[in-house]
Amino acid sequence: MSERRGELIVLSGPSGAGKSTVIAELLSARRDIHFSVSFTTRQPRTGEADGVNYNFVSREEFERMIAADELLEYAEYVGNYYGTSLKVIRDKLDQGVDVLLDIEVQGAAKVKERCPEAVLIFLIPPSIEELSRRLHRRNTDPEETIQRRLEKAREECRESVHYDYLVVNDAVVTAAGEILSILEAERCRTPKRLHLTQSIVGTA
């Protein structure tokens, strides 16, 4: 094990909040962060690649992983499974590597339950109007799906009260910058650094 344990950062936010763009910005600024790629049974969207955006698996395979307790958390969302591999994350944290998870609110609550030291960040769009614009601009889904996403977004934003931090994605660079500051601040939390006072207190 490394002297410093990695930080476990959970990022949630409604569809259209711009999580993917913010994550790309984060990872380009801090190449040492391990981005945990989720497993899902949903179909890839245009431009999404297996092993990059998600690990795309069959429903059968996903249910085998559940049965084998290979998942830190999993949830069903609009008819599809989404889940996070336990082993990869645990290894990275032990090595002192910071791990970033992109998961929805049900999954985040389960992670906090199993790993209370996890830092939960909720990414919100600047307004419901802007969120609607972004979902329409994406333009790959029928209006009914978009309306369902907007309603889902409202529900999810109500859950943001359970998160440690709220970050507004108005400008991507600002949002990513705030998340980097949160990460740096969390490393300075007293319980994680008490060993540093030992060389002073201990020689009394």
Added chain:
Amino acid sequence: MSERRGELIVLSGPSGAGKSTVIAELLSARRDIHFSVSFTTRQPRTGEADGVNYNFVSREEFERMIAADELLEYAEYVGNYYGTSLKVIRDKLDQGVDVLLDIEVQGAAKVKERCPEAVLIFLIPPSIEELSRRLHRRNTDPEETIQRRLEKAREECRESVHYDYLVVNDAVVTAAGEILSILEAERCRTPKRLHLTQSIVGTA
């Protein structure tokens, strides 16, 4: 009152931890931070100016301020009073201005008691050897005073467990950078930003 209330940041650390240098670095990076100048009855050291490093007052005047309840906190330390004006700080926070206090551990505990939202940061030197070197290098005090400071430093570092964050002052720019990140992160805390989700949740 401003929409956003300012953050109240309390910085403590033993004599020789390098607080003054770190504070100078902080204030040059963030000129909008209000640095609250403490009142003290101790004699100015070489290079210290009234109203800049401290407001130097007589013991008589200080005891009048205590009686008039004009102080957020005050404490006696190595025979001298140190205290913080309540009114100035309250006004600044209401205006949305971040306020930085440089106070010792007894005072910090009192601030946290009266203002639970205050963020307490403890600055530690990299080691007791480095602290001793710094105190000797300052070279203005007799050896006996230095030894008393070292012992006091050990005692104070034991109190760091009550602080929210620990920052090691190995390199000034790094230490100041960590404090700036803490300040930015604290602004993102959920309770301080819940109003931002209202435009989304509220229109359901």
